[in-house]
Amino acid sequence: MIDMWDEDKIHDFRATLLNWYDEAGRADLPWRENHDPYRVWVSEIMLQQTQVQTVIPYFNRFMSMFPTLNDLASAPEQALLKAWEGLGYYSRVRNMQKAAIQVRDDYQGVWPDNMATLEKLTGIGPYTAAAIASIAFNEAVPAIDGNAFRVFARLFKIDADIAQPKTRKVFFELGLQLIDPARPGDFNQAIMDLGSSYMSAKNFDSEHSPVKQFNAAYADGTEEFYPVKTKAPKPKPITYFALAVKSPAGYLWEQRPADGLLANFWTMPLYALTDFVNDPDADWTMEEMIAATEQRLLTDYGVKATLAKLAGRPVTHVYTHQKWTVTVLTAEVTEQDLTRGTWRPKTALAADPQPKIQEKIWTKI
DNA sequence: AATTCGTGGCG
């Protein structure tokens, strides 16, 4: 149960928070230059699960390449993926283009000015809808992100598990009472700035926080226990072979499927060990695994080659739910007809959107 | 409700 503040304390909190924000908020961030909804939207999508420092250069580049909603709506997907390359969660940019088309065609190019309607757009959920509505259109709705979860949980010592979807409602209702109706956008951004500084997850400094007198967890030294969040399962280990097959026409190269992990990105052929080993406990030698991979290369791509394992360690990459260990196998062939994939010169393939794991594979070759 | 979907930073 939340021990809610009285009216006076709420007003005191708003004034204290916003005074601090006016003095010490990060006014220098490029997306705070103005409150144009397109600009706010692009920044909020990029900032999902991504740190400010990482986003800044991507944001500036993206706004130069796609200055208006119409530019984004009509861009080729490969150009969008290339602009997003390295940011991760690539469905974000595909969904952005869908939403841009929705606004252009279904809303005559005019942005919806309220949270409920914004939430109907693809890729815009409750957090992003509230952020845009409050910052661009002054609607008094709280933007409940990781920062708001953490800040509110500590201020009120809320024990609800923020990993559970139903918990969002508790924080949203609380935020509705706290938010300053006169400056909702600034209030939301102030909470975020606070949550990424004095009230961060680790190395927080509540002692010097502008709202320390409102912090119930600080009062009894229990901040480190808030917010309550059940831990995620460990990433599942997966073993892969990457095939670096070189011909006079370039490397064997192909685009990943349109759905799932790294959709539509370009990589060298990748085989999971489980693609040809049914028994996970099978004790194959490296020679046997290479022979099996050669067989697949011939069957799937029509390429006959003798693969060799590179010296040194495999490359690894950790995703949210998978941990990849990739052994790179190389071969040189004379040009052959392909039944799948394409030959692409190294100078040309740099233009293709590639995932981080492919970048790591290149370093081994 | 529980899974899926990237990458970089940091203790």
Added chain:
DNA sequence: TCGCCAAGAAT
């Protein structure tokens, strides 16, 4: 090396 976190949404 490892675990956790960072301005979440779709299915």
